[in-house]
Amino acid sequence: MGDELLQKVAGRFNTAVRESDIVARFGGDEFVIVLPDVRKADDVGEVAKKVIDEINVPFHLNGREVFVGASIGITLYPDDAVDAGVMLSNADMAMYLAKEKGRNRYQFFTPSMDDEVKRHMELERELRWAMDRRELVLKYQAVIDLDTGRMNGVEALVYWNHPDRGLISPDVFIPLAEETGLIGAIGTWVLSTAAIQAKA
Template sequence: MNDEQQIRYQAHHDALTGLPNRALLQDRLELAIATAQRERRSLAVLFIGLDRFKSVNENLGHVSGDLLLQKAAGRLDACTRQADTLARFGGDTFVILLPEVAGGEEVAAVADKIIDQVGRPFHLADREVFVGASIGIALYPADAESADAMLLHADMALTGAKEAGRRRYQFFTVGMQRSIRAKAELEQELRRALERQELILEYQPVADVLTRRPVAYEALVRWCHPRHGMVSPARFIPLAEETGLIEPLGRWVLETACRQLRVWQGMGCSDLCVAVNVSARQLELGLCAADVESILVASGVRPASLILEITEGLMLDGRAESCGRLQALRDLGVRLAVDDFGTGYSSLGYLKRFPVDELKIDRSFVQGLPDSSDDVSLVEAIIGIARSLNLALVAEGVENQRQLAFLRDRGCGLVQGYFLGRPASGEAVSAWLACPSESASPRQESAAHA
């Protein structure tokens, strides 16, 4: 290869993987569309994103990240035909152009093959790494008639696949355009919400099953949108995690909850604790013991008064970096609780590996008590596990006296739910704590206005 050929090659190929780059892909896609239009046939574009690549890059280093990209490129290439084009679009995103397809079923078969191949373990030096592939698919001429539109729509479909749970594929639909626009608007509004103090915390009591007195309050973030009213956390928390806004949002929640707890402790409730939810994404973005310690010091709260609730899914994942950060938090003196316990459908061996202090029985197992024999068996088994491991136990979603009586009689020490108290503002909780025997509890006030 002479110098001119070398320059031309480098201009059209990715230096790391040797695959066609975005410019060459664009050329081939435009040519394929012209051919498909002339011959009245269909083609497909697959946008492929590597799940968890960012985590590998951040925690194992860029050398391992580059090696993973090279190995992934090899597996993707094995899924293509000679006439197809596999290109690296940028970062952890690859694109496959299928210049002639019979229909959606053929494309789906290719996508299934890719998900299977990329989902197998990668061996990087002395480590075994698991990632996955999410895929967005656009078809010509059904979804678009230009190269730019095909790439845009396949990218939108990739976003849909990731939002649906990753490690899957989705075909483009017209509704995705509306969804993407709405999501972009919501992201901008969430950024402004942090600046404009539109976010608030409400606190739900965790009570002693015998006395019904609060021993802790779980902090729950709420968004009071100036036009849309209360925005559900189910809408904005996943968006915050995806965009990285969960980092400043999570820090604000921790700071605000700890300051509020210090107020309550200053009122004489020295043993009261506050619980804050921490997501896997926060740990991926670098939440560490030093951050939590600085917040505790600034607010004057003891580490043992803070409970960090983590999902069972995070425990089951068992990533080394997450394990290390959780251990450091535990060493700081912070208490760790496993939220939604029982929904992981996997081995309980992680309870031996992680120094957790508390289990929270998922509300889905409490709903049917005491009439559902399945729920009775599951809850009794979880109570037995907690007792044998000397862990505190909280039952979530307690909504009536019969559920409370069942849990009390079985020895579940702590309960949480609307029957004990609805989420209330910090001020409302303060008023009740100041005169618990003279004023209505936040639960009673909320019920009266419901």
């Protein structure tokens, strides 16, 4: 089903672009679209909107509706770079930030992104070590019945006690954990730690 979905996604891309444009699968669920002979940046933005609109229409696989989203990074030749490898890297950085802002967005590359993405990647690297270094901590928040004023239970919230940045709240690093696939391991740690603490 995954392969069939990728084929259908590629078909939608082809619907959104001109015959002279190039659509290529870059690996996994990443695609590259090359738009030759573009007069202005706004035209690229319009194509990105069309691609997102096409992808937002539900896909039908084995009698089921499947919903996917698209995050698009855009870089311009020769304004941003003249080397294909650098252009791909620029587009990747822009896509990274588009994902951070929420699904179904596009983002143009700007030179300032380089520093921002490097900080983001550094945080991702440190998050991978956080569990091994026992930097994650659980804090509990009471769940109150508003009618009776009584506490019905508690909600476990995971915080990251970063050695340099101090206590980082979940709203900062949980999206990063979801994006990088670390959320499963963190979720397992939260459940087992909460169970051990509840027993104690």
